Amino acid sequence: MKKFIVLILISLFINFNIVRADPQLSTNIFKEGIYDVNSINRSLGTITTVQNISKDKNLYLIVLDDKQAVIQTIKMTPNSAKYRLNDLEPNFKMILIGDGDAFLS
Numbered sequence: 001m002k003k004f005i006v007l008i009l010i011s012l013f014i015n016f017n018i019v020r021a022d023p024q025l026s027t028n029i030f031k032e033g034i035y036d037v038n039s040i041n042r043s044l045g046t047i048t049t050v051q052n053i054s055k056d057k058n059l060y061l062i063v064l065d066d067k068q069a070v071i072q073t074i075k076m077t078p079n080s081a082k083y084r085l086n087d088l089e090p091n092f093k094m095i096l097i098g099d100g101d102a103f104l105s
Contacts (some may be wrong), residue, residue, distance in 0.1 A: 029053065032104045038090040044104060050083050052076035052100045059100030066091040076100065 028044060041049060051061040056078050063072040063086065071085045078100065088094075096102050 014065045020077060028104050029098055030104060032096050032098060035094045035096070037088045037092040040094070041088075041090060042105065047088065047104045048085055050074065050076070050085055051105075052078060052080040053103045054078050055073035056098040057101075059096060059098040059102055061102065062095040062097070063088065064093045064095065065089070068103050076102075 034074070037047075050061055058075045058078065059080075061074040061083075061085065062070060065071050067087075071092065074083050076083065082105075
């Protein structure tokens, strides 16, 4: 019985200690947060438009350059049209504020 319990415990420790790689971004839909344009471009390619696809939540987009200067701001209402983004450099940051969902394309 002791051998069986030890064998189960060892197999559990081995199964749960597997190192996993961080997944890359694999969706075009983003929620509130701060994002590096470089990481978005690596997974989605060059992005040129943004749209709020939420049915009832507003969303604000702020684009900052590498010196934290504001490049572009957009207030998106629910189910907004697509807004064209300024040319984004890899070192820019995108900040999404609000409960909406941003669709980048």
